[in-house]
Amino acid sequence: MLRAGGVAWSAHRLDAAEVAGSNPARPTLIIAEKNDAAKRIAFALDRSYKKLSFDGIPVYTGLWNSIKIYVIPARGHLYTLKTDVGDLSLFPVLDVEWVPVADDKYVTKLLDVIKKFIKEASEIIIACDYDIEGETIGYNIVKYNGGFEKIVKRAKFSTLTVEELKQSFNSLLTREKWLMADAGRTRHYIDFIWGISLSRLLMNEVRQGTGKRLSLSIGRVQGPTLIEIYNRESEINSYVPKPYWKFKAIGELRGQEFELSGPSLKSVDEVERAKKLKGKYGKVVFFDKDIEEIKPPYPFNLSDLQKEAYRLFGIQPWESLSILEKLYLRALISYPRTSSQKLPPTINYRSILSKLGQRYKEAGNVSRPHPVEGPIDDPAHPAIYPTGELQPLTGSEYKLYDLVARRFISSFYRNVRVAKKYMKVKADGFDLEADGAAVIDKGWLEVYPFREIREKSIPDAAVGEEVLIKDVNVELTFTKPPSRYTPSSLLEWMETNEIGTKATRADIIKTLYKRGYIRGNRIEITELGFSVARYFSFSQIITLEMTRKLEKSLENIEFGKTYPGEILNESARFLIEELKNAKYSEEMVELTKKYLAAGTGQSLGKCPVCGKGDLVLHISQAGKRYLKCNVCGASAPLPRKGKLVSAKKSCSYCGWPLIKRGGWVFCPNPNCPSSKLKNA
Amino acid sequence: MPKQQAKKCLVCGSYSEEGLLCFKHRTAAKSLTEGYKYWKEAFNISFNEYLKEVRKRSETGTWVKEIIDYVITSNDFNILLETG
Known part of the structure; x- marks a missing residue:
């Protein structure tokens, strides 16, 4: 009852x-x-x-x-x-x-x-x-x-x-009509049928080729994201650097020394010619100066805030979302899952600024009646803003709240003003340039100091004036491969390519980590991730275009422009057709075997039963992992998931080698007295 | 239907979908042959010297280094024509 x-x-x-x-x-x-x-x-x-x-x-x-x-x-x-x-x-x-x-x-x-x-x-x-x-x-x-x-x-x-x-x-x-629910339910349905069908295809392929039953999965949005990481990995691994020389010079004009930049030099001959400029005169061919007004940054939407939190504090996108949700539930900020960069007057700007003034004195110095806004709107929610309620906060919660509050105040602040100068000098056939910048009003940087403006001084000049090249500096440099994705830049890629939603993107990246397809903060693809991505990029089942098209259709349901049934039928037809065309990939199977070989067959320590053999990691047909001595056959079950390595210590109760999975160290012996103690 | 005899990459022994190189080393071979013109322009060096210089650079990709090691050890320059 x-x-x-x-x-x-x-x-x-x-x-x-x-x-x-x-x-x-x-x-x-x-x-x-x-x-x-x-x-x-x-x-x-x-x-x-x-x-x-x-x-x-x-x-x-x-x-x-x-x-x-x-x-x-x-x-x-x-x-x-x-x-x-x-x-x-x-x-x-x-x-x-x-x-x-x-x-x-x-x-x-x-x-x-x-x-x-x-x-x-x-x-x-x-x-x-x-x-x-x-x-x-x-x-x-x-x-x-x-x-x-x-x-x-x-x-x-x-x-x-x-x-x-x-x-x-x-x-x-x-x-x-419950259009948002229709859109949500359709998205769940499509994600489910695609996820389960593609995962089964993948597992069957591997099973056919290797005889092993591996628990593998891939999703409709995870697929193209993983393929993008795979493409980046391929670019990095097949990268050949190109040599060039950076060319800088020190000029002197009106008694002031300043830095000039030349073009990249591509050969030793050009380098020799550039070096000979030292002591010669060049001529100013262009000069301009102006005051640049830099508007405050737009109010935060979720992905802008996730990127900023990662850039400034190294907080992962999924962590920031979880923290923001806590702040929302404590009524400190507005709903964080928003795409909007706009703040409507109905939120009562003045009242919020006045409450924030108790903690941020800058809130009293705002000069705009309305905030600077970005172009993106979201019909459901405004940009993320502080409610004005104040509570003591610490750690990452404080950092994110502070970021939201400062960004909100800064959107009402005056512009940053920078005096800029630009000069072009011609010297012996080389075009040299110099830029100058000096902040004359810090404006919104007073409250949102997370942007840097590099100040550099150059003299005023007139066209035709001579500039003495006092020194020349050339430095041999090599082009660099594209950077690895970080969770934050990957999130940005997903957003730019319109796949996933603001609410799901961070979780999709997290899932790729959990499945062992990617690793590290500067994302590297694992052997397993590589083989899965290679298979799907080869079979063309999951493409960025297809994923994007489905996203658009799902969005249309929300706005009543199309019906769930129509999209479900279209998506199912497409899936059936594509699965028919899926080709068996021997290459993927070979790569997976390599992955299996990397995980299995390794010794995790000496066998304490016979004292002679090694306890070797095996995987059963059913995908279960276990240790088996290669001499006496003593065995022990192991956790199904996670990378297992030797902890390089023996259990003080039974002498079996201890195993480490992430931060967890355990004894694999099923009869170890320590486990009985725990169960007692 | 009987399976075809598996083709192995000469560099790493992995399965190769077509030709003598797997996907990874075929891509690397292509970059390597395309990159020579920039080094030739910069330093006027031979292809052999180019391979040695590129091998030393930290920016060079792992697959490229692997194929350079194979080419230098085996003296099999023709493999670089296997660029798909």
């Missing part, structure tokens, strides 16, 4: 009836996305709200406009896609349905509670995050628990401040 804070469910129903007795209206159910959001919503609607607990499920209750409300937090997606086609050799898989997240007792209890509250309620309000994922979460909960027999409304808000939440619940949206 369900219990509310020690009170049985039936007793709770009596309580609801009591409320109904004093007010004929039946209660309103509000579905929030997370617990913190639920608590804030309850507080905003009724400051004296109460927390109930049904079998460990928190439910917040209070009165709003004299109607009893119950706010129940979901825990992200409570429904997921599943197929009954269990045979791994069968693909494409198109037979898919939404089911509750399996093997999660909490979700089962939560759905049980929600179902009962939905039955009781006269009205349901979906108050999950106002975006595709949030709406999909709320829509699925309502749909699969009979909620659409009731009145269902949508709350739209970008911050969890009391003021905005109240405003949002006083102007709830009614929906004829």
